[in-house]
Amino acid sequence: MDRPAPIVRVAKGIVRVLGMNPGPFTLDGTNTYLVGNGERRLLVDTGDGEQPAYFDMLKECLGGSRIDRILLTHWHADHIGGVRRLLDMPDIVAPDCTVHKCPDEAVDSSEAVAAMLALAKSRNKLRSIADAEVFDAGDGLQLRALFTPGHADDHMAFTVRPPAGELMLLTGDLVLGRGTTVVQDLGPYMDSLHRVLAVRPSALLPGHGPIISGGDAAHPDAVRLIEGYIAHRNMRERQIAAVICGPPPDAPPSPRNGGWRVEEVASVVYPDITDPPVVRAAQNNTRLHLDKLVRDGSAKVSHAAVGDERVDLYAPIGSAF
Ligand SMILES: [Zn+2]
Known part of the structure; x- marks a missing residue:
């Protein structure tokens, strides 16, 4: 398979920047998303923090503008690992940049997560994301948080609608662009899938793998993919329930x-x-x-x-x- 382009303009004001960390668990690497058109942008996820090329690409995409809010979909290192370094990159991040994450006591107190977020915390820049919270990126671009646990207990997805465009969903690792994601807790995970299905997005901007768009307006491929995930899990559940009846x-x-x-x-x-x-x-x-x-x-x-x-x-x- 061809390597994906590291920088992709998804829609006006939405740019995907590849984390440059390919691997068996990250597919082509972590997809991060720059949102906004003006002087101040939002960044959703930050890569693993170990790839200088990623930070160079962010700089290139930003030109003279700066990131003033970093939103994190969940605690995994390939999504939040870049926070620490970004906070010390004044040519990428504004001095008042805040870092936003759904709080979860068990997750946040783990040594690895605490270390990755320690700098943001010590500078009083760490903020909570609440379900349904809206983040304004200017020019009519708004992200809205959707609490979607299951892959991780603190998982948030975000809807975004470009001006005059169709509703997109930044899925984090709830749904991947290809293959199936790792699930930690299946009950909440299925509830989260139903939750994002109800939004009926016309495109999925996943944390890993290709962007899913297309299909027909009544039944976009994004909806079809989420329905496929749900159907597959339901089929497996019926199969397993039948096995233990014997x-x-x-x-x-x-x-x-x-x-x-x-x-x-x-x-x-x-x-x-x-x-x-x-x-x-x-x-x-x-x-x-x-x-x-x-x-x-x-x-x-x-x-x-x-x-x-x-x-x-x-x-x-x-x-x-
Ligand atoms: Zn993950």
């Missing part, structure tokens, strides 16, 4: 009154996967679904010991194998 394999711990182990469910649902890291990812995904079924009241989990190992066993509510 009798569990005859394997330790026995008797198997408690139900199925995660690994057993995963091997039924993903029969063709053998590569160890992919197997682990499939098992993680299976566990997310099983835990969601438990939280939704459709399944129960019990615990058994196999030697020193504690094993979680999943079964549908009301069953006794």
